[in-house]
Amino acid sequence: MSDKIYKVVLLGKIADGYDIEIAHEKLALIFDIDLKKITKLLKKPIIIRSELTYDVAVRYQT
Known part of the structure; x- marks a missing residue:
């Protein structure tokens, strides 16, 4: 288990498609x-x- 802390950043770009x-x-x-x-x-x-x-941060990934 990692003690790293993550943040979710909205980059402002719309993915292709x-x-x-x-x-x-x-x-x-x-x-x-x-x-x-x-x-x-x-x-x-x-x-x-x-x-x-x-685990929580990766749920936001597209």
């Missing part, structure tokens, strides 16, 4: 914020979770 509008809608639902704020949120990397174990 995903529709940008659908991705924005899903992010708005996940973060419970207005759809208009998603564009601003995706302009730069942002830490969305920190101080996680590897």
Whole structure:
């Protein structure tokens, strides 16, 4: 077992093969914020979770 601590960072990039509008809608639902704020949120990397174990952090990986 590792004592390393991880953080989850939203890089602001939409993965290939995903529709940008659908991705924005899903992010708005996940973060419970207005759809208009998603564009601003995706302009730069942002830490969305920190101080996680590897097992928890890897669940966020796409």
